[in-house]
Amino acid sequence: MIQDDNDVLEPPINFSMVDEGIFRSGFPQPPNFPFLKTLQLRSIIYLCPEPYPEENLEFLRSRNIQLFQFGIEGKKEASSSAASSIPKQTILEALKVLIDVRNHPVLIHCKRGKHRTGCLVGVLRKFQNWCLASVFEEYQRFAGAKSRTTDFRFIETFDVVGLRDCLYGIIHHYYRLAYYASKKRRLLLYTQAQDMQTYQHYKP
Numbered sequence: 001m002i003q004d005d006n007d008v009l010e011p012p013i014n015f016s017m018v019d020e021g022i023f024r025s026g027f028p029q030p031p032n033f034p035f036l037k038t039l040q041l042r043s044i045i046y047l048c049p050e051p052y053p054e055e056n057l058e059f060l061r062s063r064n065i066q067l068f069q070f071g072i073e074g075k076k077e078a079s080s081s082a083a084s085s086i087p088k089q090t091i092l093e094a095l096k097v098l099i100d101v102r103n104h105p106v107l108i109h110c111k112r113g114k115h116r117t118g119c120l121v122g123v124l125r126k127f128q129n130w131c132l133a134s135v136f137e138e139y140q141r142f143a144g145a146k147s148r149t150t151d152f153r154f155i156e157t158f159d160v161v162g163l164r165d166c167l168y169g170i171i172h173h174y175y176r177l178a179y180y181a182s183k184k185r186r187l188l189l190y191t192q193a194q195d196m197q198t199y200q201h202y203k204p
Contacts, residue, residue: 009035014113014142018121019128021104024142026113033059036107041065043103045094047072047116066103070094072116086119086154094120095160099127114143115151122155132156 013026049071
């Protein structure tokens, strides 16, 4: 990506746009910071247990970007019958952060942007009602030869129904709050208008 003739913006490895306001990549390095500035990020979802480098933290502080860390260990797949090393509860908590538009624009990343990031994006796609074939094709496009059958199984068996019900409950709650706040605001404006009319009527 070229900003002008002398300034080339370099995205992190495996960078891609997932959806409007949602991006994915491998671990951002300092040369990637100018590119990240163009995304106007509000938050980063970091899926590794290692501490975030101080240089990266300084960049986040300078841009007022919030860091959400979900420490998932990166493990090699032992066999096709092995259980997934991705903890469901951790991915569920990360997904709740991901679908909250107040955190957008958001960047998801792990080390290489393949397995842990691929699993989180995969369950997001299930939440978006994608068919499994398309979900797996997207995962494989980033993982390549490193694709893991345990990750496919994790995505396939991940239950998003409970989260969808929870989200609908949150939306209903905020809708009610917004509705009553709107009624209160209209009542306040009406009262102020009545007071002004009374003042105009009795003004000497």
